[in-house]
Amino acid sequence: MCSLAAPRVCFRCHPCLSSSRFEVRNNKLLPPGVYLRLKRKPEKRLERWFLKAGFWDSIASSILKNNNATETMVPPSTLHEEEEGEEPIPDQLLLADRSLSDGTQEQIIFSLTGDVDVHALQDLCDKVGWPRRPLSKVAVSLKNSFLVATLYSITKSPEGDEERKQLIGMARATSDQAFNATIWDVIVDPSYQGQGLGKALVQKLTRALLQRDIGNISLFADSKVVDFYKNLGFEADPEGIKGMFWHLPF
């Protein structure tokens, strides 16, 4: 059994921890052709987890970055209550599996594997009215993002012969991979909004960042969505600290 003292170091070696019932484990859940696209990259994950042992102090110090009272590194306090025994966010997660009124079966998948088709992303951005950006630059920005979280909808016709995979949401985070991360471009297809998918997307991305020991997670929110993020645990202007932009974003 894993010792609670260092849960994150040991769960990689223990098969018991990879038995989340929400995880997409079984090939039969998805048709083989589709599964190949959503393939995990285990080598990549192992690389990230390797660096974690013994860095509680630096997580605490980066969270308490603006505390001027102390010069020394602050020992971890109750920051990790929520994470004891918490399972890691897997690369793919089944969020919903439902039958639609016309008999089609729909699965909503959350994915961290990060392979996004830039054309599908552009279609999604068009749907919400975001300005188009050069596709080559979009591809580079995704490649340079530390984590890219996506929501896919996989629909199967009642006969079971046709299936469609559609990108319905995305969020990405840039990071220095040690202290800070910033979440950008959170987007959900308008026809899938209002179902808690955006919330799940941001929540899972945040959890994934925390599990990679990024202590400071930030973002810049339009005035209309400040409350959305407040409900997810984000605080605006903490201790009077203001977000500032060079010139004006468009």
Added chain:
Amino acid sequence: MHSYINIRSPLLRSTILPLSLRRYITPRYTPTAVASLSISIPDSELSARGFSINYSTTNLDPSALNDVFASVGFPRRDTARLNLALSHSSGSLVWLSRTTDPTKPVAFARATGDGVFNAVVWDVVVDPSYQGIGLGKAVMERVIADLREKGIVNIALYAEPRVISFYRPLGFIPDPDGIKGMVYSRRNLQKKKR
């Protein structure tokens, strides 16, 4: 009447342009702070004053950087993690040192980002013994210039209340269009659960 072209120039802000003229306004916005496009203290002068300008971590002593963090009230970081962060500050990294002591930073700033659209500037520090002579401004201007050269125009940062006036003359604006900087806090989530 919704225009997709944001007219930022103060001269045009109050005029309502007829539809026929709008397509000739080519830039999406025009800079309002022209001063920030220039470098206030040129490289030659910094050099004459005995400072070296560095754009990579090659000679940087991480424990000396930690000393500077501590001297301005930032917490010290674990050295290995600090090195990790420095190696991933792919946006930009600028630091000044005394030419006579090339591994010790006296002013520092780094930026992270995706390399094409966005960048966030972190850890802007100046050793207290060297504050007040324009070194903070010098590193910031160079970070901004470096980012802009790479085509990144969306440059953001988080400023404590007492340094907001330091960033304004550099061209930074707090909460533009009501956009709020937000930070995740586990404590907030715990409060909500109760």
